[in-house]
Amino acid sequence: MINHRPASLDEHLLAAWNQIPSAHACDCMGRLSGSIGLRAYHGDANLVMCGMAITVRVRPGDNLMIHKAMLMAQPGDVIVVDGAGDLSQAVIGGLMRTTALARQLGGFVINGAVRDLNEWAEGTIPVYALGHTPRGPSKTGPGEVNVPINCAGMAVQPGDLMIGDADGVVSVPRDRLESLLDEVKEHALREENIRQRNAAQGGDEDRINELLRSLGCPV
Template sequence: MTKNRFLGIPTTSITDALGSKNYMDISIKPLKEEWQLAGKAFTVDISAGENISVLEAISKAEAGDVLVIDGKSGTSNAFAGDFIIGLAKTKGLNGVVSNGVIRDIKGTKDLDFPVFCKGTTTAASKKNLIGQLNVPVNVGGVEVNPGDIIVGDADGVVVIPEKNEEEVYQKTIERVKKDEERESQVGEDIEAVQDYLEKFLAEHKQG
């Protein structure tokens, strides 16, 4: 897996830096809570459960990319199983994100390769209605363009527009530092906790 500088940075901090925008629907989560991913989007637009385009995307994507698959929120047929996910891992991709479902969940988990999706099914993929690669897609209510930065962790998936990458990175780092400073100031001191609560409520409480 190619290291991306956003890997390990909390998606919550990135979302704050984005003004609480560009986060995917809560139904799209990692199949294992500890999985994280970050990388440039290689987008795939498919009909629900179609996998020929997924295979084509794996063949053309570069190491470090994240496949972002718009499966039209289909949950009847899997867009991939552990074999296809294994191909993506071997190609050096950084993960898969989709509003569809996979199958062979045990085998997929054993691969230890981050997959974020709506869940699993027993039904195989379909081979009709070939899709498109590297086109704008909408996954989890967020528009994703090829080259956008995708970051995922246990809280969900966030999309950073490619043109705003540096600005969002700097804002995110500032946010993380502020959160760390706040936690260090309060700690486990009950008086510090009470002081923080009183100051916060004085500043924000209405009426």
Template sequence: MPTQEQLATLQAFGTATIHEAQGQMGAMASHIKPLDPSRRLVGRALTVDCYPCDNLMIHYAITQAQPGDVLIIDAKGFTEGGPWGDILTLAAHKAGIKGLVIDGMVRDAETIIEFGFPVFSKGLSIKATNKAQPGRVNVPVICGGVTVNPGDIIVGDRDGIVVVSPGRVAEVIEASQAREDKEDRMRQQLEQGKTTLELLNLDPVLERIGVR
């Protein structure tokens, strides 16, 4: 498993950088957005497969969590109910859970933001949900169009969510740093008067498509 130092290093990179560094893989769909864009997130995936408009398995999953986990909930994209709110936020915090990513809705947004708990979701719904249907915990799920396995590393920021296989963390950190260094050099060259066409060697492309 990745070390805490590795997780902190990974979190320091933007999700866009990580996505590019691992071959443009692992990015959740853009409809998964942060409730509070100022909050960043990194941790191990604790996955939940739950029935639409039912949060029984979410309550159960919190009791199975380890400190440092991030809840990844496949809520089937259901938008007419908010299976997560302020009570579950407090329960998750007390269990040491780092944050929530749900392909579904949440509610009690103002309280959650004030609490400082990172939440990424499709949006908001004030409607209540049931607590009656079965589901599964710690199994592969689909969230935001991406397969997430238990123990995958989840990184979130203002731009979105990216999933990293734990076995690739060291490699992704190295590639992310290389990309950051390359972009730093590009910024310096732009300050010196270079153009992006020059730096990215785009003139041949423009000529090929007849723009030049």
């Protein structure tokens, strides 16, 4: 099954979310959404990812539908692949990176393996994967494009927003982008206040004691 690309996300929302750390987004979604086990292979800890998800489900070790998804994607889109966590064959490599750069894609999130690590380590385009192997893929299918998937512990719908940084990747539901943005900004202010108190006082005894009392622990 190959479904159409979702409508593009609002450019102003994308620009705003591009400044949001993945940890802050995760905190504001109940600390339940966020990648598990992914490793960044792009060699630049300062490189961030922020783009709309083009989702792909593939048979382990096969990348035919990933190629199709890349051809459907627009600049800035992120290819998100459910490869069933298989590490026996890589589903993306250096040749696909060349295509992605030419098409100005926003990155890759792979619930599976990559190869050609030296090329990915040159940076420019973010890539997160569970692991790597020199063993290459097949191109016989089957697979699906733009369907709901599970990727590295995240439920991802086509058209969701994918943000990634040195901490990992978070999928933000498309219908929560506006409302959650305000929450994330407020959360960032709270954390900055805590950071300043910690730096000035070596910790915030009042805050910790209040938390302990709320849990029934006398202090």
